[in-house]
Amino acid sequence: MRCYLRPQDIQGISFDLDDTLYDNQPYIAKAEAELIQFLHREFPRALPWQTQDWRAIKLELLQQNPQLAHDTTAARLATLQYGLARLGYSAAEAQRGAHAGLACFRFHRSDFQVSAEIVALLHHLRQRFRLIGITNGNVDHQRIGLGDVFEFVLHPGQGVQMKPARDMFELACARLHLPLGQLLHVGDSLHADVRGARLAGCQSVWLNPGAGRSGIAPSSGLLPHLEIATLEPLLALLCTE
Template sequence: MKTPEPLRTHVPDQGLHLSRIRAITLDLDDTLWPIWPTIERAERVLQDWLDTHAPATAALGRDRNTLREARNQMVTMRPDLALDMSGLRRESIRWLLQRAGEDPALAEPAFEVFFAERHRVELFEDALPALEYLASRFPVVALSNGNADVHRVGIGAHFHASLHAGGFGVGKPDVRIFHAAAEAAGVAPHEVLHIGDDAHLDGVGALNAGMQLAWLNRAGHPWEHAPLVPHLTVGDLHALCRALEG
């Protein structure tokens, strides 16, 4: 199969400076796997578990208005968890258990059921070959606002380090987490190529941090953040690897 060419948007790319790249930072959700099918499946598994172990809570969990109320309550009651996706999910479950009059201690095993399924991701077909290629050439640092653990996913061997917004204290597009990722790789920010799908969180964040940006634009969206411009726009990770070969 022919490798797709780099994808063009209405804003021309800057072009990669290949000789400057000494490390890679890499987004996870929607870059290496589609996130929403994973979350929806994990929520179904959690609901099944609650049906057995906390049926009153399970009944509440089927009401979208109650779920929305739980999320809103967490935003108000636990602003310290704003970046902690695991903490927010666990405490939302605990709030539902308390609301239903069931044991709030069940929040811990319930969350673990959800979290285990959340890590049963289905990688995009280009993800593993790209990871193997990138890791053979550069230190690769995972950089995510989510809560996926690359080791639990089963791809940890390809990563030099992993940073998450919840653990670091700020998330993308804040330049501090990008700079921390560069430091974890042992290089300066301008020596990093960041790869990610989100034009704002990944794109604007990396460019403002002084990194080169490879924007993974699988759906062909227009770039809407001029005068900032990606160094490279690709439709898949095969095209990215081809571009890095020079």
């Protein structure tokens, strides 16, 4: 653990979800594969298209409408609908297929459970702090086993911008009735989590698996309060008098 700035007067802790509380990559890969299988099965004209082709469609749409980047669910729905229409399906077929494809992806995207060790750690922290989630993704925290530990989870979309924008940090503190400075945010991304929290006026913890081993250090202007390699040190640091 590295301490750059001493955390103080913490009343609430927000956690990023993907790649902070679990390794997200296998679940996203599985959901993408299941979606491609669904599209190939239900919409045969999509057989030549693989994941990279759908990503190209998404990039095209984001160039046309950059605000879609702040809503992963809306972006995927728009990508599916636009792609199916380009493949020659009618507007009604494309709309139906987009919604069905999104449902398929979302089911498999949240088809796992956070480890019992992490859930237990969160329950310990919850005895002393108010806990919430702040994520740029669209995982269903109830399905993955976090419904009993977080008061709520915030996602971007519908005018709320992704981290590192201030939006979700400000919204979280408004709902918690806490000053921004009393929220400690924990996440794996220097850009989205550390930079976002610090610019919003919150305290931050950088979950960096290479902490203490790598020579990578955050920019001096955007230091996290703490840098940790695993989540376990939070208990010793925050829950002992």
